[in-house]
Amino acid sequence: MLPIEKAYSGHGPPIENPMASIEAARSRFEKWLTMPEKISWHACKRIFSFTLIMKDGLAKEEIDDYLLQCGWFQDFARYSFQVQPEQFTKILLDEMIRSGASKWQDNQLIATATYQAPAKEWMDQTIKPKEWKALLNSF
Numbered sequence: 133m134l135p136i137e138k139a140y141s142g143h144g145p146p147i148e149n150p151m152a153s154i155e156a157a158r159s160r161f162e163k164w165l166t167m168p169e170k171i172s173w174h175a176c177k178r179i180f181s182f183t184l185i186m187k188d189g190l191a192k193e194e195i196d197d198y199l200l201q202c203g204w205f206q207d208f209a210r211y212s213f214q215v216q217p218e219q220f221t222k223i224l225l226d227e228m229i230r231s232g233a234s235k236w237q238d239n240q241l242i243a244t245a246t247y248q249a250p251a252k253e254w255m256d257q258t259i260k261p262k263e264w265k266a267l268l269n270s271f
Contacts, residue, residue, distance in 0.1 A: 136151060145246075184243040191240055195221065205224075225241070
């Protein structure tokens with residue numbers, strides 16, 4: 133009932149038209165209710181897009197090995213799409229490109245969302261949950 137003019141999600145730019153964003157989310161949810169496989173596609177593309185962001189892209193020759201080592205990828209291939217993971221790599225890549233979630237650039241698959249890749253030193257760290265508090269206090 134409040135006249136929402138702007139919203140902040142905690143990531144990404146401010147949402148300039150929150151009511152349109154809420155309506156788009158509602159519409160997507162309604163589609164998911166009638167076509168549950170769309171939930172799986174949404175999840176796969178999001179998970180893989182975040183990987184591409186965190187790694188600042190993946191070289192074409194790295195993608196199959198990377199995906200085949202991921203439990204989430206194995207599960208979605210077998211249980212959501214009823215195909216073997218080795219078959220699903222091409223299917224997912226084709227959908228990532230078709231949907232505009234990623235693109236090829238200099239033999240690297242990169243996410244198309246605006247992002248700033250994390251520093252390489254940060255990505256190479258192994259941080260255990262018990263160390264999170266000290267890490268947060270260092271900022």
